[in-house]
Amino acid sequence: MKTRFILFVMLLAGALALSACAGPVLWFIPVSSETSNESSGEAPIEVVETLPARSDADSEDEVGSGFDVTSEPEFQTQFNYEPAEYLDEEAGFRLFYPVDWSVLPREQVGDRGSQAALLSPGSTIEQIAMGGSKITLVIYNWDPKEDLDSYVAQRQLAWDASGFTAIERDGFKLDDNREVRLYDVKPTDGVDLLVAFTIVDGEYLQITGEGDLDLCEEIIRSLSTE
Numbered sequence: 001m002k003t004r005f006i007l008f009v010m011l012l013a014g015a016l017a018l019s020a021c022a023g024p025v026l027w028f029i030p031v032s033s034e035t036s037n038e039s040s041g042e043a044p045i046e047v048v049e050t051l052p053a054r055s056d057a058d059s060e061d062e063v064g065s066g067f068d069v070t071s072e073p074e075f076q077t078q079f080n081y082e083p084a085e086y087l088d089e090e091a092g093f094r095l096f097y098p099v100d101w102s103v104l105p106r107e108q109v110g111d112r113g114s115q116a117a118l119l120s121p122g123s124t125i126e127q128i129a130m131g132g133s134k135i136t137l138v139i140y141n142w143d144p145k146e147d148l149d150s151y152v153a154q155r156q157l158a159w160d161a162s163g164f165t166a167i168e169r170d171g172f173k174l175d176d177n178r179e180v181r182l183y184d185v186k187p188t189d190g191v192d193l194l195v196a197f198t199i200v201d202g203e204y205l206q207i208t209g210e211g212d213l214d215l216c217e218e219i220i221r222s223l224s225t226e
Contacts, residue, residue, distance in 0.1 A: 080218060086118060089226070091139060091200045096222040098215075112141040118219070120211065133211030135219055140204045151204050152181055152197050163188045166195075174198065176225050182217075196220045 083096035086103060097103075097118045104125060106116035116137045122129030125136075144150055159166045165186040172180050178198055185193040194209040194216050207223070209216025 079222070081215070083222070086116075087226075088116070088137075088200075091203070091205070092226045093200050093205070094224055094226060095219060097135065097219050106137070106139070109138070114139050123211075128211050131212075133209065133215055135210075135216060136208045138206045138208070139200065140206065142204055145202055146199060148179060148181065148197060148199055148204070155195075155197070155206075159185065171196075172221060174223065174225050178225070180220075180223065182220070184213075194220065196223075198223070200225070 079096060081098040084099040085094055085096055087094045088106065098120070100121055102119045104117040104119065106114050109115045117125050118135040119125070120129060120132035120134065123132040123134055128134050142151060156166060167184045169182045169184055171182045174180060180196055180198040183195045185195050187193065191210065192213060194213045196207040198205050207220050209220060
């Protein structure tokens with residue numbers, strides 16, 4: 001009996017020594033256990049199996065299990081053209097147009113308006129090149145202020161008086177929840193236009209696309225506020 005007791009103490013001391021040495025390196029996780037010496041009548045010795053250690057980084061990766069962690073942006077705007085930025089700091093908006101287009105800066109037109117233009121290669125403000133397109137951006141100082149419905153209604157009256165046909169299509173909203181209204185407009189000369197209305201800096205922005213209307217719509221829909 002004394003011999004068995006001494007043997008048990010030696011085994012226990014050895015297990016404690018191994019545990020002390022391995023503690024800083026391994027993270028012990030009991031996965032199964034069994035006892036030895038049950039049939040011999042000697043004192044049972046518990047045998048514990050362990051898994052390899054895990055680093056702190058491994059533990060952090062398990063947080064939010066089921067979700068991929070990535071540095072890529074959740075959403076990235078894609079264009080069917082190489083974009084360049086048109087930025088109007090004064091009015092507080094931007095949009096993106098094809099990089100090979102030219103820009104006519106905004107200048108005063110009459111007492112209550114100003115106009116800028118984006119032109120495809122070979123196009124001018126007066127004439128579009130074969131297969132080309134044009135975007136004009138006009139800012140109107142019009143009363144009442146901040147009333148897009150009233151402004152659009154006034155434009156519709158002007159279209160009707162001129163014999164234009166106008167059909168509203170699905171609009172969209174800017175990142176600050178401002179509404180953008182879109183219309184397919186057919187003047188009496190048969191040239192189809194895409195016209196958008198919104199409010200910037202307390203004034204009315206009218207964007208008119210002519211030529212490739214699919215491309216014009218993509219440019220218009222890139223509109224955002226600063």
